[in-house]
Amino acid sequence: MQLLRLMSGAIIIRMPPDGLPQAGIHGIELTGIPVVHEFMKEIEAHQLVYNFICVPLSNPMGLDSQIMGVQTGYNNLHTNQQNCWNWNRIGNLKDEPSQEGHWIKTLLDLSAPADIILDLHTAGVEAAPHIYYNESQKEHVTGLGIPHLLSWNISSDSFADTNFQRGKVALTFELSSSRSVQGEWVKESLIYLRRFFGLLPKVEGSRIWQTEKQLKKWYSPTGGILCWHKDAGDTVAEGDVIATLYTRKGSMDLKSPFTGVLLLKNPIHAPHERQELAKFLVE
Ligand SMILES: [Zn+2]
Known part of the structure; x- marks a missing residue:
């Protein structure tokens, strides 16, 4: 089993906000993993004025779950096959001595010092890129070039929503489709991150939708x-x-x-x- 790979602190200047880009909490969702690896190079190259904690591989157990080469690690099939846990809905288990409880506590401890949490996901067999965000954080998701912005009012137990409730800017990016990865998706996703962190100018054109309705x-x-x-x-x-x-x-x-x-x-x-x-x- 691969260990959590953590890369911390490209540069610290004054009192910068802490950012935590994380990918792969769902083991079938691959695109975010190379995106975080590539983005770490950009942090170095541009000496960004943030204190980053990058977690490219936030769920090695999920990533290792496959049948005949097809990723299956969306839920944890191993610990409870009758009622397996969605890896991104385990926030309520953080005080339990189970594998899921231990894992979500690890991720929540890592994210505790951060002000901004970007949780990188993918969706479906084919998807238009979108972001889930609390309606109060609209300013952070507009201008990135992601075509669809889904605002929510009712919090889930997801990693990002749990962090929103801890007072952070916390966004769930859905970058591409799941279970496969293409160079173009990685390139496009890096452009979204560059716009988010001010390396590229903001653009128009995203549409806003209300998730619940x-x-x-x-x-x-x-x-x-x-x-x-x-x-x-x-x-x-x-x-x-x-x-x-x-x-x-x-x-x-x-x-x-x-x-x-x-x-x-x-x-x-x-x-x-x-x-x-x-x-x-x-x-
Ligand atoms: Zn996901």
Whole structure:
């Protein structure tokens, strides 16, 4: 098992804010790991006026969980297979002597001195980049060039939300799709971080959505083989044919139930009845 790799303190000037970029708390979410490694080089090169704690590999147990080369470490399957814990929903376990409790305590102790927490995630088999943030922290997420900004009111037990409740700027970035990684995604994600830390000018163009009201899930009407006709990030209108489902009785058109944006596709190609297929941002 790999140990937590911690790199601390590129430069300390005056009374800088502490920043903690972290990646990979979900073991299927790979893009953030090279992004943090590459960003550490930029901290050095530009001598950024922050005191960084970089955690490129925040969940080695999750990363090591795979079946036939496919990452499966979203939940901890090892400790409780009947009711496995989502690795990013274990904040409530921090005082327990379990593996999850020990791990979240380690991450919370590491992040305790930080003022800014950037938790780098990915989503789905195909996703448009987005950020989850508390509505009070809008100024920190605008201008980065991330197309969709999802503001929340009701806190979860996620690592970032737990840190928000500790009084920090705490953001969950969803950089790309999960389980694979491409050089382009790493490059684009580094641009978001450069804008965040002032190395590049801010840009316009992000859309803001209310998570509790506008983020909607979509479920398969029956079992079959799913062929999409839309890409993540595409605009859709209610009633548009967006996919074909090949069932035992033949093929059927699946129409969009919403007008808005197809935010992400779940990693489901052969869904069963009522399995979640996708998430939409709804006008
Ligand atoms: Zn995640």
